Amino acid sequence: MKNGNYTRREFIKRQSMGGLGAVLATGVAPTLFANSAKVSETPAVLGGPPVRTKGWSRWPIWEPAADEKQVLAVLRSGVWSRAAVVSEFEKKWAATIGAKRCLAVVNGTNALITSLKQLDIGGGDEVIVTPYTWIATVQAILQTGAMPVFADVDPETFQIDPEQVAAKITPRTRAILPVHILGLPADMVRIMQIARKHNLVVVEDCCQAWLAEINHKKVGTFGNAGCFSFQNSKNITTGEGGAIVSDDEKFMDRCYSYHNFGRQAGAAIGGVTGSPCIMLGTKLRFTEYQAAIGLAQLQRLEEQTATRVENAAYLRSKIKEIPGILPYRLYDNVTRAVFHLFPFRYQKEQFQGLSRAAFLEALKAEGIPCSEGYTSDLNKSLYLKDAFQSKNFRLMYPKEMLDFDSYVERNRCPKNDQLCEEAVWLSQNMLLGTKSDMDDIAAAIEKIHRAAGKIRAQTSQKA
Numbered sequence: 001m002k003n004g005n006y007t008r009r010e011f012i013k014r015q016s017m018g019g020l021g022a023v024l025a026t027g028v029a030p031t032l033f034a035n036s037a038k039v040s041e042t043p044a045v046l047g048g049p050p051v052r053t054k055g056w057s058r059w060p061i062w063e064p065a066a067d068e069k070q071v072l073a074v075l076r077s078g079v080w081s082r083a084a085v086v087s088e089f090e091k092k093w094a095a096t097i098g099a100k101r102c103l104a105v106v107n108g109t110n111a112l113i114t115s116l117k118q119l120d121i122g123g124g125d126e127v128i129v130t131p132y133t134w135i136a137t138v139q140a141i142l143q144t145g146a147m148p149v150f151a152d153v154d155p156e157t158f159q160i161d162p163e164q165v166a167a168k169i170t171p172r173t174r175a176i177l178p179v180h181i182l183g184l185p186a187d188m189v190r191i192m193q194i195a196r197k198h199n200l201v202v203v204e205d206c207c208q209a210w211l212a213e214i215n216h217k218k219v220g221t222f223g224n225a226g227c228f229s230f231q232n233s234k235n236i237t238t239g240e241g242g243a244i245v246s247d248d249e250k251f252m253d254r255c256y257s258y259h260n261f262g263r264q265a266g267a268a269i270g271g272v273t274g275s276p277c278i279m280l281g282t283k284l285r286f287t288e289y290q291a292a293i294g295l296a297q298l299q300r301l302e303e304q305t306a307t308r309v310e311n312a313a314y315l316r317s318k319i320k321e322i323p324g325i326l327p328y329r330l331y332d333n334v335t336r337a338v339f340h341l342f343p344f345r346y347q348k349e350q351f352q353g354l355s356r357a358a359f360l361e362a363l364k365a366e367g368i369p370c371s372e373g374y375t376s377d378l379n380k381s382l383y384l385k386d387a388f389q390s391k392n393f394r395l396m397y398p399k400e401m402l403d404f405d406s407y408v409e410r411n412r413c414p415k416n417d418q419l420c421e422e423a424v425w426l427s428q429n430m431l432l433g434t435k436s437d438m439d440d441i442a443a444a445i446e447k448i449h450r451a452a453g454k455i456r457a458q459t460s461q462k463a
């Protein structure tokens with residue numbers, strides 16, 4: 001507990017007095033005292049009053065009156081396994097993204113695994129991927145038996161750098177797995193050019209990018225397949241859940257069969273019993289109650305996305321002039337980024353050497369939740385070594401390819417290492433608020449910027 005022994009009320013009282021003293025001492029114009037909580041220059045991390053004491057939008061959002069009717073009907077029907085409601089959700093998701101077909105599955109991770117496998121990616125193949133992603137992306141590649149090959153990022157956009165992708169192509173390369181990380185589109189136009197030139201399969205990881213667009217076309221419709229997640233934290237959620245979209249009917253029939261014990265897809269949706277097993281499969285079926293929750297959530301996705309987009313643009317404009325704060329850049333052809341996270345890079349040199357960790361602490365103390373984002377170990381940590389030591393990998397690759405140390409050396413991504421040192425994230429639910437909420441975020445960052453030297457001096461003594 002940061003506030004020590006004081007009650008919160010006492011704490012605020014004491015600290016705002018302290019804050020006043022500090023303001024007087026630094027000679028800020030007295031006209032600013034009209035709103036003393038706002039103008040106190042003492043950082044909350046040093047005991048001053050925080051910029052914000054209000055909370056943020058809860059997540060997920062659930063409105064009983066609007067959302068529970070269909071969920072209750074499903075529960076009371078006793079039809080809980082895949083049936084008509086899942087099909088309805090799939091039709092709506094395909095239409096929302098602008099793809100011919102959709103298959104709902106248990107989660108985004110298995111949407112990726114299914115897509116890669118049904119595009120015939122497996123043992124002996126290399127799949128090019130970004131190191132700046134959630135671990136599921138890379139685990140999915142390994143689960144197929146394919147070898148992840150890391151291409152470095154463009155730190156300004158936080159996305160995989162197409163030039164680095166091109167540089168990583170070898171005779172074994174079979175696929176590119178671009179991730180629209182944080183909800184900001186990757187450079188799909190360039191990536192598709194590279195894929196066509198080298199005859200590569202492309203699976204888009206859209207697990208953070210529902211409704212994001214390039215040239216008014218939704219991400220997930222550029223490659224052979226697009227994969228989505230509906231996990232609890234995501235901008236549309238069913239607790240757990242995922243989906244594959246594609247225009248390729250034959251591929252989608254295979255995905256359907258694979259997710260249902262290899263049974264023939266037939267009409268592609270609907271009937272789950274009685275049809276023969278025609279291929280190797282597993283079981284990844286979505287449930288009726290998940291689909292009912294998804295349909296409820298889907299109704300507000302567009303409006304929530306529009307709010308996030310508007311608030312993100314406003315916040316970006318407010319913080320972009322603060323020295324040492326470098327907000328994301330979007331590629332020129334991006335017509336919509338959807339902000340699963342709002343990212344910027346933090347440069348401590350512009351904050352009198354205040355470390356990112358100390359900056360994050362200070363920002364949290366001001367009432368602004370934030371995080372450092374991904375760590376830089378995705379292309380060098382032990383899960384890779386474990387996969388390389390597995391029986392299947394030993395059968396599928398020459399020994400040299402499985403030497404962990406040389407793998408790590410070949411897959412170094414220095415720009416990603418740097419990005420992971422500098423990134424700061426704000427979560428999507430914070431963007432569901434008002435302009436004045438965004439003002440609080442900007443005010444807190446500005447306050448910390450002004451007080452950076454003081455914070456550094458006083459918190460480093462604690463450490």
Ligand SMILES: *Cc1c(COP(=O)(O)O)cnc(C)c1O
Pocket residue numbers: 106107108109110133134136137179181205207208228229230231240241242
């Ligand atoms: C969430 C996520 C996944 C995995 O989705 P799950 O539904 O959690 O399995 C994959 N890739 C990225 C980039 C994600 O954010």
